[in-house]
Amino acid sequence: MPSRLGPLSRELSIPYYADAFPAHDIFHAKRVRDVSLRLANQRPDSVDRDVLAAAAWFHDIGRPLERVGVIDDHDKWAANEATALLEAEDVATDRITAIEHCLRAHSIRASSPDPETIEAKLLFDADKLDATGAVGLIRLACIVGERSGRTGDQYAVIDDASTLSVEQAEEPDIDILREWARERLDALYTDQGRRLGESRWDFMQSFFAQFASETGTGTEE
The missing domain is CATH 1.20.58 (Methane Monooxygenase Hydroxylase; Chain G, domain 1)
Structure with a gap:
C-alpha cells in the first residue's frame, strides 16, 4: 500500500506558501521534491523516499515569515512547525524525527547543522541544485x-x-x-x-x- 506521508505533507504545506515570493514558492518545493527523488533513484543504498518527499514539501514553509522579519531562522521554524503538524496526524515518531533533521540541515548558512542522513544530504543537494x-x-x-x-x-x-x-x-x-x-x-x-x-x-x-x-x-x- 503506497505511503500517504508525501501527499499528506504536500497538503499540509500548501497554505504556508500562499504569501511566498517566486524564488521560494510551492513550485520550488515541488522541484526540490522531484530532483531529490531523482537523485535517490541513482543510489545503490536505501533511501526513505517518503521522508525525503515530505521534507522537500516542508523545507521552505517558513520563508514568507522570515522575509518579513516575523521569524529569524526558517530552518528551525519549519522543523518545529512540521513536527507539530505531523504529530497531529499521528505520523510515526521516527519518521518525524528524520524529517525534522532534514529541515534543520537543509540550509547553506553557517549556523545550520551538517546533514547526517542520506535523506538530509539529498534534500540539501536538491535545494542547492535549484x-x-x-x-x-x-x-x-x-x-x-x-x-x-x-x-x-x-x-x-x-x-x-x-x-x-x-x-x-x-x-x-x-x-x-x-x-x-x-x-x-x-x-x-x-x-x-x-x-x-x-x-x-x-x-x-x-x-x-x-x-x-x-x-x-x-x-x-
Missing part, C-alpha cells in the same frame, strides 16, 4: 530583486559599472549570480548531485559568456 541551470538563473535573479526591495537599495546591477564613464557606487554586478551558484555547487554532498550540478554549470557558463557578449564585455560574433 539555484543552478536555467531555472536557477531565474531564481537567483528573483532573490536579487527580493533583497533589493527589502533593503531599499540596489543589491546588484545586471551590468558592469566599470564600462560607464560616470561615477557609480561600488555594487556587485551579475557576477554575484555566478558566485552564488558556484558556492552551492561546491557545497554538494552526493556524487549524484555533483554530476547533475556540473551539467547545469556548463549551461550557466554558456549563459554568462552570451551575456558578456551582449553587454560588450566579451566579443560578439
Whole structure:
C-alpha cells in the first residue's frame, strides 16, 4: 500500500506558501521534491523516499515569515512547525524525527547543522541544485530583486559599472549570480548531485559568456 506521508505533507504545506515570493514558492518545493527523488533513484543504498518527499514539501514553509522579519531562522521554524503538524496526524515518531533533521540541515548558512542522513544530504543537494541551470538563473535573479526591495537599495546591477564613464557606487554586478551558484555547487554532498550540478554549470557558463557578449564585455560574433 503506497505511503500517504508525501501527499499528506504536500497538503499540509500548501497554505504556508500562499504569501511566498517566486524564488521560494510551492513550485520550488515541488522541484526540490522531484530532483531529490531523482537523485535517490541513482543510489545503490536505501533511501526513505517518503521522508525525503515530505521534507522537500516542508523545507521552505517558513520563508514568507522570515522575509518579513516575523521569524529569524526558517530552518528551525519549519522543523518545529512540521513536527507539530505531523504529530497531529499521528505520523510515526521516527519518521518525524528524520524529517525534522532534514529541515534543520537543509540550509547553506553557517549556523545550520551538517546533514547526517542520506535523506538530509539529498534534500540539501536538491535545494542547492535549484539555484543552478536555467531555472536557477531565474531564481537567483528573483532573490536579487527580493533583497533589493527589502533593503531599499540596489543589491546588484545586471551590468558592469566599470564600462560607464560616470561615477557609480561600488555594487556587485551579475557576477554575484555566478558566485552564488558556484558556492552551492561546491557545497554538494552526493556524487549524484555533483554530476547533475556540473551539467547545469556548463549551461550557466554558456549563459554568462552570451551575456558578456551582449553587454560588450566579451566579443560578439
